[in-house]
Structures are given as structure tokens and as C-alpha cells.
Amino acid sequence: MYKIASTDKMKKIMGDYFLSLDSGEKKIAWCTSVGPAELLRSFGFEVYFPENHGALLGATRTAMDFIPEAVKCGYSGHVCSYTTADIGSYLKGDSPLKSHYKMKGHPKPDLIAYNTNQCREVQDWLQFFAKEFDCPIVGIVPPRHMDEVTQDEVDLVIKQFKNMIPVCEQVSGQKFDEENFRETVRLSKEATLLWQKVLKTSTAMNAPLSFFDGTIHMGPIVVLRGTQLAKDYYTGLLAELEDNVKNNIGFLPQAKTRIFWEGMPIWGKLRMLSDLFTANGAAVVASTYCSSWVFDKFDENDPWNSTARAYTEIFINRSEKAKMQMLTDWFNEYRIDGIIYHDSKTCFNNSNAKFGMPQRLREKTGVPALVIEGDLCDLRFFSEAQSVTKIETFLEQLEESKLALNG
Ligand code: SF4
Secondary structure, three states, rough: OOOOHHHHHHHHHHHHHHHHHOOOOOOOEEOOOOOOOOHHHHHHOEOOOOOHHHHOOOOOOOOHHHHHHEEEEEEEOOOOOOHHHHHHHHHHOOOOOHHHOOOOOOOOEEEEEEEEEOHHHHHHHHHHHHHOOOOOOEOOOOOOOOOOHHHHHHHHHHHHHHHHHHHHHHHHOOOOOOOHHHHHHHHHHHHHHHHHHHHHHHHHHOOOOOOHHHHHHHHHHHHHHOOOHHHHHHHHHHHHHHHHEEEEEEOOOOOOOOEEEEEEOHHHHHHHHHHHHOOOEEEEEEEHHHHOOOOOOOOOOHHHHHHHHHHHHHHHOOOOHHHHHHHHHHHHHHHOOOEEEEEEEOOOOOOOOOOOOOHHHHHHHHOEEEEEEOOOOOHHHHHHHHHHHHHHHHHHHHHHHHHHOOO
């Protein structure tokens, strides 16, 4: 049975992180997952990420208990189920943060910051909490869906980043310190580059990290970037995975096909899907989702420009043309045989199968595609029986055409 030994360390780090949020020692800033975490940390805030809580609600399959509470308050059951599950959990006063991490519940924010580089939903979501906690809220609203991100667009985002400073100073009681900011960006850059290397270990034919394991091991790069802890964690994980590659130890020896996962994870079905692919000899070796926390443009010598650019250039914030190019590069790098698109019912923004891109990308690359319908948290939108049949048929066809091609 393949096991990543670093998993225990990761669980401990995440447990300690949640406890520190509850300790009351530091002021707390809430931040969107690809928001300006480095700037917030440079003011000494402990940073909490509501999307991480959304994923926890999905993975523990408690989301469906909470979504109806948000619906009662006027939120549609068809909008982002991170949002509705998180708001519902707050309204109901219950969360796995209590049962799993012994927290009192949602940590009270001193400041809330969002970046709509991923979607506008985060603005509505976090505004609910700003009102609820009577707390200041700041937002970055960058240009969206670009082929190329020009310097003019980056300058606009820098201006918005800098507009956050007076609010951060007032709430934290600390003056902005450019050196602190540079140091946080340096730590964040080093951790994110290690995370990138971790993901790239699975370019090896005997891949040591599956997409499903990646969704677990990405915890520290989401919630602890900008800290030494995250850097140390990925240094250890990378060493372990590189060792596995050297010793030809992978999560699925002799995989028949190599698959790319596009879109959000189906959090409540990770284990089932992982087992399904394994049983069919298919290794899911790469994803857009796990790659979303690779910010390889970070540069402590140019902290404003590099962070504004990195957070604006992310996959989800790009045009179809740019996304197709990024996917094509990943297909080549990871030697992908087929791509599975998760068309998520409540996350329009991170679903790329709604306007014909799978067909166009197949024409461009020749890589076969399958679209499955589901959701990140709300399993009422996921038909397991139907999806299993679709995936098994797709994998069988892939395998056959690969065999035919290789004679
Ligand atoms: S990107 Fe999707 S899942 Fe994430 S917050 Fe926005 S709508 Fe929700």
C-alpha cells in the first residue's frame, strides 16, 4: 500500500495552524485563497482562509447539512457551495473546526480581504461576514480573463494592493514595513517553488503524487504561505517524493493511462474516485487545481510588481486562449493520455467545459476528453453511478486506443 510518510507531519502542521487561530494571540485577517496573504502576514496577522473551511465542509460531507441554512437566508442553492456551506455552518453554529480541530468555530476576523481574481462570489461571501462581525473589509478587483497580462493591468492591481495599507495599519496597529513584506514574499516564493517541484515529481512515469494526494498536501501552501513552516514542510515532502522517484516507487506502478483532472475536486468523493481510477489502472497525475498555488513570479526584490502579477496571471483569471495554452503545456510535460473535466454545478468560474473548450482543446492537442457533472461540496449534484460508468468507459477507450497506437 503506497503511503506518503510526510502526511502525519502535514496533519500536525494543519492542526497547529487551526489552534493558533483560536489562541487569540494574534489579530486575524480573513483572506481569499489566492488573495494578498503576503501583505496581510507582513502586518503580523494570522491569516484564515474561508475556502479552506469550505473544502473541509465538503471533505467531511457536512456541507449538505449547512447549505439549507444559507438558502433560508436568501442565498441560492445554485451558487458557490463553499459560500452557502460556510455561511450555513456559521448560522447553525456548527463546524468540523469544532469537532476535528477543537476550535470554537469560525475565528473572529479583525479584517477581511478578498481578491476577485478567481470569482465575484468571494466578494458577496465575505461581505456577509464583514457585516456579521462588523469588521472592515478591503478588496482587490483586478482585470479579468486576459490573453496576456500587461504592465498597465499589473499597475492597476499594485495600486489596489497599496490602498490596503492604511486599513491594515489601522487594524493591526503596525506601520507598513517594506522589509517585512519582502521577507514574507521571499518565504512565500520559496515555498511555492518547492510546491511546484513537488507537483512536477509526477512528470515521472512512475508518479509519486496523485491529484488526490495533492489536494491534501496542498494545505500548507494555501494557508501558511509566507511562513518558514510551509517552506520546511515542502522541503521534506519534496525530498521524500524525489527519493520515491529515484527508487521507482509510485502510487500506481505500471499505470496504463495518465490522466489530467480539470476543475474543482469533488471533495466528498475523493477516496471513491481515487480508488476508481486505481482499480482501472489510471494514474491521475496532474490538475489545474493543485497548480493554482504555484506563483513562480514572486520576487522579494520586486515585491509589489511580482505579487500583483502572480495573483493576476493565475489560470482561473485567464482567457480561453491562455488556458488552452497552459493546458497544452501541462499535457506535454506530464505525458497526459486523457483529460477529465469536472463541470461543477455551483462553481461556474472554475468549470471550463461549458462553452466548448473540451472540443476545441481536443482538436488542438488530440488528447481525448470526458466531462463529468458534479459539485465541489453539494453531492446532490453528483450522480455516482452515472459518473463511474462514464469514467470506466472513457478509461477503457483510452487504453484501447493507446494499445492500438502502440501496435
Ligand atoms: S472559485 Fe468557485 S468554488 Fe471558489 S469561491 Fe469562487 S465560486 Fe466558489
